[in-house]
Amino acid sequence: MGISKTEHFTERQNELATLAKALGHPARIAIIDFLLKTESCICGDIVNELPLAQPTVSQHLKELKNAGIIKGSIEGNAICYCINEVTWNKFKAFLESLFETYNLKNNCC
Amino acid sequence: MGISKTEHFTERQNELATLAKALGHPARIAIIDFLLKTESCICGDIVNELPLAQPTVSQHLKELKNAGIIKGSIEGNAICYCINEVTWNKFKAFLESLFETYNLKNNCC
DNA sequence: ATATTATATCGTAATATTGCAATATACAAA
């Protein structure tokens, strides 16, 4: 139906899926790349970095913000976006835990 | 338009987005969790583990397979699924690289 | 006050995703 049955899964599974989904578009990866690369907040420079129209970029930023991956604060005329360290660290912890679980002995096919 | 303009992004950005998107559903996280937890391939036991109908599970498995995250092989009556270690390690490397870039000095908002 | 600049929101079209019943396929067991 296009709507996920989130109530049947654990909170961790839902959270991790939400974060992964938010990163599931190249434009949003590019935004995160840029935020990480510049090593500071981005104040009014994202649209020029992406090959997409301004409303589209705004929408992608909104999705990253909804997932809690970035946060924005108004700086006069512009808006400064940066990584939300709380969510980012949570995401990192989720994944490190997943990666820890895996070792090559798993393979039997 | 519902169609991503992948041609404007780097191959890495597209690949990482594809992998993240494939993990962007709690059922698919649950499948991966189960594959990692059992520490071996799963031969005919996935549908019973998930609160979804068999065709829906089959579809999620297909998406994970399309993204290269899992692979399946026919074992008589059943099908054995397991993590595709090549893709998984690539995913891990992508993310470790992302996480390395980030440090708390980034924050200014 | 008016123009400029940066960003968000609205509206809409195209496409994708999610979910499942019904059905098909393919092997195994009787």
Next chain:
DNA sequence: TTTGTATATTGCAATATTACGATATAATAT
């Protein structure tokens, strides 16, 4: 060969996503 079991595919309805032009909002500069 028929029956059962496991999985995939098809078809469809509901919903979500992607993209962008038009427009709105809000601060800055003139």
